[in-house]
Amino acid sequence: DAGITQSPRHKVTETGTPVTLRCHQTENHRYMYWYRQDPGHGLRLIHYSYGVKDTDKGEVSDGYSVSRSKTEDFLLTLESATSSQTSVYFCAVGEAGKQETQYFGPGTRLLVL
Amino acid sequence: GENVEQHPSTLSVQEGDSAVIKCTYSDSASNYFPWYKQELGKGPQLIIDIRSNVGEKKDQRIAVTLNKTAKHFSLHITETQPEDSAVYFCAASSPGSGNTGKLIFGQGTTLQVKP
Numbered sequence: 001d002a003g004i005t006q007s008p009r010h011k012v013t014e015t016g017t018p019v020t021l022r023c024h025q026t027e028n029h030r031y032m033y034w035y036r037q038d039p040g041h042g043l044r045l046i047h048y049s050y051g052v053k054d055t056d057k058g059e060v061s062d063g064y065s066v067s068r069s070k071t072e073d074f075l076l077t078l079e080s081a082t083s084s085q086t087s088v089y090f091c092a093v094g095e096a097g098k099q100e101t102q103y104f105g106p107g108t109r110l111l112v113l
Numbered sequence: 114g115e116n117v118e119q120h121p122s123t124l125s126v127q128e129g130d131s132a133v134i135k136c137t138y139s140d141s142a143s144n145y146f147p148w149y150k151q152e153l154g155k156g157p158q159l160i161i162d163i164r165s166n167v168g169e170k171k172d173q174r175i176a177v178t179l180n181k182t183a184k185h186f187s188l189h190i191t192e193t194q195p196e197d198s199a200v201y202f203c204a205a206s207s208p209g210s211g212n213t214g215k216l217i218f219g220q221g222t223t224l225q226v227k228p
Contacts, residue, residue, distance in 0.1 A: 004156075031214050042119075042202055042218035043157070050213065058215070059114075090156055099214025100145045100206045104156035 003027040004105035006091050012111045019078040021108050023091030025071075031094040032074040033102060034058075034066060036087040043090065049074055050099075081112045115140040115207045119219025127227050132193050134222045136203035137185040145206040146186045147216070148177060150199045157202060161188070193226045200224070 003026035013019050023032060031050055035043040035058075045058030047066040055066050063085060065077045078085055088109050092102040116139040126132050138146075144165040149157035163170045163177045163186065170177050174193075179186040190197055201222045207215040 033214075040220055042117075042220045043204075043216075044218070045215060048213060048215070056213070094214045099212070100216060101147065101159070101162065102214065102216065103159060104149075106156045 004091060004093060004103065006089075006105045006108050008108060009106065010109045012113065013081050014113050015082055016080050019081050019110065019112075021076045021089055021110070023074045023076070023105060025074075025091075025093050027093070028071055029093035030071070030096040031099040031102075032068065033092040033094070034064075034074065034076045035090045035092065035104075036060065036085075037090060037107075038087050046076065046089075081110075083112050086110060086112045115143055115205055115217040117203060117205050117217050117219045119203050119222055121222060122220065123223045123225070125225045125227065126193050128193060128195060130193055132190045132197070132224055132226075134188045134201055134203070134224070135185060136187070136205075136219050137183075138205040138217075139184065140205070140208055141181070141184060142208035143205040144208065146177070146179060147204050148175075148188050149202045149204070151202065151221075152199045190224075193224075195226050195228050198224055198226045 005024045007022045033048040034046040044060045049055045049068040067075045090107045091105040094102045119136045147162035150160045151157045176189045203219040204216040
């Protein structure tokens with residue numbers, strides 16, 4: 001898993017509650033990405049980071065925010081969870097100069113009731 | 114923006130047979146095409162990739178071919194084994210996004226290898 005851990009691995013929450021997912025990497029990769037995986041949609045990019053405090057939106061960013069205060073940690077926050085955000089969330093990393101070559105973490109399964 | 118279509122959505126083969134999964138992309142400026150294998154309950158694992166200056170790449174039983182003119186690329190698995198059973202995803206780089214490393218993924222192919 002390229003030194004990537006995600007926490008929690010499973011979470012059940014209720015509509016309207018805030019949720020934060022954490023991605024932690026140990027190999028000092030500059031680029032980090034958050035994807036969601038849903039049946040029939042493959043993997044879709046939510047947000048990404050190209051350095052500490054440098055982040056930008058992906059294709060499905062509505063309802064999500066991110067923060068990166070340290071190289072090793074990339075946080076994804078659902079400000080007010082909705083049932084449509086029930087999904088499996090994957091973090092990925094890429095190294096500078098080859099950032100499109102991405103390595104994925106084990107995922108977090110989120111259920112919003 | 115870039116769009117990636119992947120076929121078939123499911124594929125069943127007998128052990129020892131070959132399997133081929135095809136993807137098409139829309140943006141001729143895309144220049145990087147990785148393939149991922151995802152086993153149940155795990156994250157996608159990069160198994161092979163190809164850049165646009167190469168037509169074919171092999172790694173033991175797997176190979177990827179790229180046809181830039183037709184804008185499609187394919188994953189070939191020979192001598193399939195039960196442990197090849199998984200979901201496979203293709204992806205293409207998103208050239209309109211600058212140097213961000215953004216990838217656009219296909220919808221996935223579930224490969225079943227029957228013993």
